Amino acid sequence: MLRLEALGKRFGTTIAVDGLSLEVPQGEFLSLLGPSGCGKTTTLRMIAGFETPTTGRILLGDRDVTRLSPQRRGMGMVFQNYALFPHLDVFENVAFGLKAQGVSGQELRSRVADSLARVDLAGYEKRAVQAMSGGQQQRIALARALAPEPPLLLLDEPLSNLDAALRERTRDELRILLKRIGITAIFVTHDQEEAFALSDRIAVLKGGELQQLGSPETLYRTPVNAFVASFVGRANFLQGRIVARDGDHGTVEVGPGARWQVRLHEQESDTVRVMVRPEALRLHPARADLAGDDGLPGRVLDRRFAGATTVYRLEIADERELLVTIPGHTDAHEGDVLVTAEQNPPLHAFAE
């Protein structure tokens, strides 16, 4: 439906986006996720037509829209601060795109009413946009973008202007509403949780380059590099030395006597960083008699009860710290402990 081919953007000497290729099928929700400066907003703005790519092509269906001005692309866009026209009322805001298409009279009125009804704001036509709450403004922005029935909806950090309590609810409502319409949507966000909640697939960007494209689960379980691993979800990294190899799998010693099974992502050197999610770690009493020899000695620094889980902060050798979450109903650990890791599927090991 939307295809980016080796898309690149350079501002002077800085490369904002570098050879980005991806495809978004009809009806999919895709998030562009990354830290600030990763090129996600620039990519969105190129898709919308506000920036002209330096290299590459943008295809909407079979149509090359790379050089088309924004007003000819007909993509719906929800801006970060909504960009509602302050001098126009709710009706005029939502009608704006329809009027540009030449819709008028009774049809205009009924389509604006439908658009507002869809976002639960029926009857708000004559209100001043500034008199509306943040959440309502967000929905007006959505209604305005959707009214001309665009083939694609672009959302730039759509939830960042809402306070935390409202954000979670709005997020779910947004997903349900957009899925019901069946539109293709691209979100830009720096918030991994938001990306997880909203999207079918996520493109993780860093320094203008695509790091990994996949479903939230894929990114979480099989990150292709340390950046994706650390950006998507919480991750512990342990220094280790490869002691045995078997193709792209191997055994890594992460501490005296602690040997863990890993998937090797970089195989040149013998020292690697092993990524382990907090919930993949297990805690045992210090003098526990473990069947294998994979226990890593540590000491509990503090413990925080978080409902379903308990979060432990541990100190292991060389004053490094580990984060461990274990189901909240198990016994509390204190003082010296042994740490083991769930190794099936194997852990991921990346280059230093």
Place this chain on the structure above:
Amino acid sequence: MIRRPTPAAALAGVVILLLFWFVLYPNLFVLADSFREGADWTVENYRRFAASRSEREALWNSVWISLASVFFSGLIGIPLAFLFSRYEFPGRSIMGGLVALPVLLPPLVGVIAFLFLWGESGFIARIVQGALGLDRPPWRLTGPWAILLVHAYTMYVYFFLFTTAGLARLERGYSEAAAALGASRLTTFRRVTLPMLGPALAGAALLVFMTSMGSFSAPYVFGGGFRVLSTQIFVSKLNGDLEIAAVETVILAAVSIVFLILLQRYEAGREYTGAGKGAGGATVRLIQGRLSTIILATAAWGLTAFLLLPHATVLLVSFVPEGTWTTQLFPPTYSGENYVSLFSDSETLTPIVNSLQMATIATVANVALAFAVAYLLVRRRFRGRAVLGALVILPWALPGTVLAIALATTFSVNQPLAGRFLLVGTFAILPLAYFIRNIPLVTRAAMTSFQQFDPALEEASASLGASWATTMRRIALPLVIPGLAAGALLAFVTSLGEFVASILLYTHRTRPISMAILSELRAFDFGSAAAYGVFLIVLMALVFLFGYRRVSDGAGI
């Protein structure tokens, strides 16, 4: 790859061309003239300038008068700003507004107000003369001290406004931090407040210096035999020594441009004072004790009354029928006949109609240009952007005399191929001059408006399928209008009372209000001159009231 030029690119081309033609080109002409004698290129004119004692004296006078103006303006403006920013007393907010009133005096009107007030036959002189029983006026208002008096009175406002703004930006936290660290109030003032105000004071000083260098009406009316560059240009032009007039113009423009560049630097560096935001400005100290309150309030009220005297004077004199006020302390009879004749006699009404027409034309052109330029400068990145930015502030650096000479030189012949048309002596030349003089003012107002609203609004409009023209018309224009209107109104009243360029370019048929005031003065019909003045002051005051509201409304968007 060849791309069709976008509407914005075409607009940039047109605007740059226009500005180049009207702003830069005439000045280049004067520059060329200054290096020419007949058809030959030469530096002879500059040698003549340097060799002439009176020319050197005029240059030196301009410089020292300007430095002294900075000193005296600061002396009044800075303490006044502290008084109004830091102390609470009855009537403080009203007074604070009134203190800025001298800006509400069109240049020539300010000068005649001083004439009636401090001049040898003005109120003060008559009172002193009467009190001391002198048979002659105790002083004559002429020469450098007279000029300085007018300058200090009108230009302290820059220091007052800049210092007030600087103090407002100074967060309370800084002085409180200093106090918490054990600094005394004097130390805090010396080590914290003053250094942080530095940029604001420097800005005001540069502005006053520039304004004084270009000041024409005060030296023209009060100078006597005292020469300064701006009046010297006028004299050379009248004497027909166009080469020397060109040299003088170039030198005056050069000095002004140097100071404009310095001022721009200051504006770029000003950011750091405004770095802090949030928690309110400087502490307003409540004066304890009845006596100090009374002293402070009396001082402030007295000072303000003193500053309002010129306005009151013009108002009073405007009600004096011609020829009734001779030797009495105060005018013996008052009537509204000056106003009646102002609006009924076609001879006296013509200048008002002329000025209204010419100011309207100039302002409409200003608004159109300012909208386009502000859009380009704030919203677009393009080659030539820096050039455009420089072209729109250039008129600000060029004193009215310089501009008038440049226009008079360039548009005195018909050479369409060289971009020269015969405009001197026609109706078009004054609106053109007003237009050029107000380009920086209106452009700045429009730019501020553009900066105040989110560019995403225009993008939202485009993403909804609106064409560039529709976006401009339905989104940008309505949002920019409030600020632009304020700037336009200010430009309109400025044009209405414009004097400096007018005196060099007007013809009898197109004479503006300022020329009518001047000729009434020469005919000793002070009442009519003052009535014109009151007309201008009232319009200006209305615009400030209206404009201020619009600007604050606009900021709310």
